Amino acid sequence: MSAREEVLGRIRTALGPDRHAAPVPDGYRTHAGLSPAELLDLLAERLSDYRAIVRRAEPARLLEVVAGALAERGARRLVVPPGLDLPGDVPGVELAEDHGLSARELDGFDGVITTAAVAIADTGTIILDGSAGQGRRALSLIPDYHLCLVQAGQVVGLVPEAVARLRPDRPLTWISGPSATSDIELDRVEGVHGPRTLDVILIGA
Numbered sequence: 173m174s175a176r177e178e179v180l181g182r183i184r185t186a187l188g189p190d191r192h193a194a195p196v197p198d199g200y201r202t203h204a205g206l207s208p209a210e211l212l213d214l215l216a217e218r219l220s221d222y223r224a225i226v227r228r229a230e231p232a233r234l235l236e237v238v239a240g241a242l243a244e245r246g247a248r249r250l251v252v253p254p255g256l257d258l259p260g261d262v263p264g265v266e267l268a269e270d271h272g273l274s275a276r277e278l279d280g281f282d283g284v285i286t287t288a289a290v291a292i293a294d295t296g297t298i299i300l301d302g303s304a305g306q307g308r309r310a311l312s313l314i315p316d317y318h319l320c321l322v323q324a325g326q327v328v329g330l331v332p333e334a335v336a337r338l339r340p341d342r343p344l345t346w347i348s349g350p351s352a353t354s355d356i357e358l359d360r361v362e363g364v365h366g367p368r369t370l371d372v373i374l375i376g377a
Contacts, residue, residue: 204294204329211293211327212374218296222349224370234375235260238285238319241371245317247282253307256285270307275314283317283367289342290334291327296349298322298372299334301342309345318367320347324376 173181206214216226229237239262242250249266251273258267268281278284287305291298298320300306312318328334338344350370 200332201330202332204333206293206329208324208327211329212324214329215291215293215296215327216374218293219298219349219370219372222296222370224296224349224372227371227373229373229375231259231376234258234321234373235262237373238262238321239265241319241373242283245283245369245371247317247319249282250319251278251281251284251311251315253284253286253305253311255304255307256287257305258285270311275310278310278314279316281315283319283369284311284315285319285321286312288320288322288326289344290337291322292329292331292334293327294330297331297334298347299338300345300347301338302345303342309343312345312347312367316367317369317371318347318350319371319373321373321375324374327374 204211212228216228219226225241227237227241235258238258242248242262242265248264249268251270252267253270256269267285270278284307286300286307288298289301289303289306300309300312302308306312328337347370350367
C-alpha cells in the first residue's frame with residue numbers, strides 16, 4: 173500500500189460510512205439586475221479603478237479609436253492572434269500574426285491586440301479563453317502593452333454569469349487591470365508578471 177492510499181484510507185475510516193456531504197445552499201446572486209448601459213458603465217468604472225484605460229467605440233469607428241489608442245501609447249509594431257478580425261488596416265501600424273513566436277520575439281513587440289470571451293462588470297475582469305482573436309496565454313502575458321477589444325454584448329454583471337458562458341476545458345486567463353504587485357511596504361509595481369498597460373475598447377457602447 174502506498175502512502176497516498178494509506179492516508180486516504182484513514183480519512184475514509186474517520187469519516188465513517190455516511191461520508192456524503194450535505195448539499196450546500198446556493199443563495200448567492202446569479203444576476204446583477206442591471207441594464208446593458210449600466211453594465212457597461214460599471215465595467216468602465218471598475219477597470220478604471222484598476223488603472224486600465226477604457227474607450228468606447230461604435231463599430232463604424234473602431235479603427236479610428238484603435239489608431240488613437242495606439243498612437244497615444246506610441247505603439248507601432250504589434251502582435252495579434254490568429255482570427256483577430258479588424259475591419260481594416262490601422263494606418264502606420266504593423267500587425268504581425270502569432271504562429272508560435274518565442275517569448276523573446278513577443279517581448280520585442282510594442283504590444284498585443286486581442287478580443288475577449290466575456291467581461292464581468294462587478295469585478296472589472298476580462299476573461300480570455302484562447303479562442304480565435306484571443307490566442308495563446310503568452311500573448312496577453314509577455315508584451316508590455318495589451319489592447320483588448322470587448323463587444324458590449326459580452327459584458328455580464330456577476331462572476332456566476334460569466335462562468336455559465338465559459339467552457340471549463342478552455343485555457344482561461346482572468347485579467348483585472350494591468351499586471352501589478354506590492355511588496356511588504358505596499359509599494360505598487362506594475363508589469364512584473366504581465367502587461368504594464370491595459371487599454372480596453374468597448375465596442376457598440
